[in-house]
Amino acid sequence: MATFDAIVLGGGTMGTAAAWALAKRGATTLVLEQFAHVHRLGAHGGRTRVIRHAYAESPEYVPIVQRADDLWLELEREAGNRVLHRTGGVELSAPGYGHARAARRSAELHGLPHEWISPAEVNRRWPAMSVPEDWDALYSPQVGFLETEASLRALATVARRRGATIHEGEPVRGWQADSSGVTVATNAATYRADSLIVTAGAWTGGLLGELGLPLTLLRKVLWWLRVDDPAPFSVGRFPVFIADSAAGEIYGFPIHDHPGLKIADHRGGSPTTVETIDRTVRDDEERGVVAGAQQLFRGVTDRVLESLVCHYTMTPDADFVVDRHPTRPNVTIGAGFSGHGFKFATAIGEMLADLALDASVEPVPRLALARLAALSSPQVTDTGVPIARGSGLRALR
């Protein structure tokens, strides 16, 4: 039986980042991914992800994203290719909405570079914008976007170079853990390791059914909209943006390497399951997002060039789970990234590797499993459907 220091179950965003961190620490590592490495069925589809530092959700995330940012740059150096584009970012709030002010609070607490600017100044700097005069606006020069595919490929490249093995198209069927290590079974083989890291995204509930993790899945859609003139929306002339208003928490990216203004709504989304998610986009689904964009930007049309269905795996408080299994300390869990995990991936990979390899390391309290016991129902939706548990998995025990 092949043996490793660590097995990573799920070679998506967090699993590939964990593989790099494990390999850097000299651990022999096997990653098992059910699909091809980098695919459109997980949480990393859609080409790009925002990286922002003045964290509106909580200032507690700022040191984590700062560490992640350092590691993205280290990854670029080690892999020899670019994954992060620093475009600057504008976070906007309509009267009565709090995102921009919450982001400013984080910036102030952590001394991050930022400017609190008037809508007139926003519209002057970025001519494609027409933000109403009574909105709040925060500009942060460090904000940018990560290319998802380039990021995951770079992580895999550097992990492999340091000795990690990544098996694609090999779904894990079951696992067991005892005091002597873990056993992981696929249709192809059975493997042994000292530790297991579970980073299975939307499939986590099924693999850790006995824990009854309060994870819910939300269906989300991304759109690429045609604009009359792409020039003022291009990288260098247009920032990453988030706009918090009655239309939603709409965010988007400058046009880069692909036609259309990429745009989506961080708020809302219908509860679903990984088995039943509807991957077809209805013709009228983009209406709210288009209206929100047309209120803020000049020359955005309602012509959809492309769309993609993706999903968020939500925890009740929208904070992540990065912790050891409560009864099997040689199993570490990275799950529930609640639609905002990508930017942190390099730092999360490091946390997962440290938890797996060093028994003295404690989880970050905000991301610890214990906090979930105190929460009973999801915050994001009161109709959340728990992810199906035990679906098709044969437990080995």
Ligand SMILES: Cc1cc2nc3c(=O)[nH]c(=O)nc-3n(C[C@H](O)[C@H](O)[C@H](O)COP(=O)(O)OP(=O)(O)OC[C@H]3O[C@@H](n4cnc5c(N)ncnc54)[C@H](O)[C@@H]3O)c2cc1C
């Ligand atoms: C539309 C959308 C927009 C987003 N925007 C942002 C953003 O702008 N900024 C940001 O920071 N974050 C963003 N996020 C969130 C971020 O992309 C996710 O938090 C992150 O990708 C989650 O990573 P993951 O590793 O948990 O999941 P995934 O990347 O999906 O990886 C899980 C992997 O586990 C594999 N797996 C599952 N079960 C098994 C099994 N039994 N055997 C083997 N392999 C298995 C899956 O195939 C998959 O590859 C967004 C997410 C979505 C959906």
